[in-house]
Amino acid sequence: MIQEINTEEYDALDRSGPMLVEFYSKTCGPCKMLAFVLRDIDKLMPDFKIFIIDFDENNELKERLGVKGFPTILLMKEGVEVSRLTGLKQKPVIIKAIEEIL
Numbered sequence: 001m002i003q004e005i006n007t008e009e010y011d012a013l014d015r016s017g018p019m020l021v022e023f024y025s026k027t028c029g030p031c032k033m034l035a036f037v038l039r040d041i042d043k044l045m046p047d048f049k050i051f052i053i054d055f056d057e058n059n060e061l062k063e064r065l066g067v068k069g070f071p072t073i074l075l076m077k078e079g080v081e082v083s084r085l086t087g088l089k090q091k092p093v094i095i096k097a098i099e100e101i102l
Contacts, residue, residue, distance in 0.1 A: 001042065001046070001050075002038055002039065002042050002050045002051075002052060003049075003050070003051050003052070004051070004052045004053070004054070005051050005052070005053060006053070006054075006057065006058055006061075007053075007058045007060055007061040010051070010053065010058075010061055013051070015076065015078065015079030016078065016079075017049065017077075017078075018048070018049070018075070018076065018077045018098070018101045018102055019048070019049035019050070019051060019075075019076050020038075020048070020049070020050045020051070020073060020074070020075055020076075020094075020098065021051045021052075021053060021073070021074040021075075021076060022034065022038065022050070022051070022052045022053070022071055022072070022073045022074075023052075023053050023054075023055045023058075023062060023067045023070050023071065023072045023074075024052055024053070024054065024055060024070050024071050025054070025055045025056055025070045026054065026056070028070050028071065030070075030071055030087065030088035031070055031071045033088055034071045034073075034088055034089070035052075037089070037090070037091050037094065038050055038052075038094075040091055041091060041094060041095060041098070044095070045095075045098065048098060048102075055067065055069075055070045055072075065081070069086065071086070071087065071088065072084065072085070072086050073085040073086075073089070073094065073097075075097055075098065075100075075101050076101075077101045082100075082101050083097050083100065083101065085097060
């Protein structure tokens with residue numbers, strides 16, 4: 001399930017397993033297209049955690065994680081970033097990156 005979270009919720013997450021964290025903006029066209037891709041991935045991999053974070057409303061978190069633009073996808077394992085994808089990416093690219101951390 002894709003879940004929208006904020007900085008406080010991110011900090012409270014159980015980061016023991018692999019997850020995808022996407023920073024997006026409501027006004028970003030590529031972010032809207034990426035939302036469709038993430039929904040497809042969520043259907044294919046329903047047990048994989050996907051979180052989305054509003055870039056504009058979570059300044060402290062984006063600075064802490066070094067996120068400069070949107071869309072930005074962080075692939076995390078055990079709470080550590082292991083891969084980063086920036087810009088609109090196609091489903092096979094994202095799935096391959098996910099499979100590398102599972």
